[in-house]
Amino acid sequence: MKKITPLQYAILLYEITLKRSEIKKQINGFLGILAKNNDLGKIDGIIKEFEKYEKKQKGVKDVEIISAKPIAKDIKAKVLEEIEGEADLKETVNPDLLGGIIVTVDDMMTDGSLKRKLKELSEVLT
Numbered sequence: 001m002k003k004i005t006p007l008q009y010a011i012l013l014y015e016i017t018l019k020r021s022e023i024k025k026q027i028n029g030f031l032g033i034l035a036k037n038n039d040l041g042k043i044d045g046i047i048k049e050f051e052k053y054e055k056k057q058k059g060v061k062d063v064e065i066i067s068a069k070p071i072a073k074d075i076k077a078k079v080l081e082e083i084e085g086e087a088d089l090k091e092t093v094n095p096d097l098l099g100g101i102i103v104t105v106d107d108m109m110t111d112g113s114l115k116r117k118l119k120e121l122s123e124v125l126t
Helices: 006-019 023-036 040-058 073-081 114-125
Strands: 061-067 087-093 100-105 108-113
Touching: 006 023, 006 040, 023 040, 061 073, 073 087, 073 100, 100 114, 108 114
Parallel strands: 061 087
Antiparallel strands: 061 100, 100 108
């Protein structure tokens, strides 16, 4: 029998939560399947995949802003204005960037960091 991935379990769990009727019985059945397949150890991965899948189904985008210093509220607001729909924002400070920002929306990254610009300039000059 082919192994069931955490994502496959997460999708099943998501479908169960949509039905709402007899949810306790459905969740117990789900846990029974995990136990029967010796997959209780995958629960952390299932939860992680469930959260990602649920966001995707609801159209929520994962947005990360990486900057050399904490970002001002008006800049965060401008970045979020450009994103269609709801966004789950994560901010990261990385002093190695020197300046500018890197914005990642789901799997697409826009690198506007000073570090990248200096690297490109160095490549042109050499």
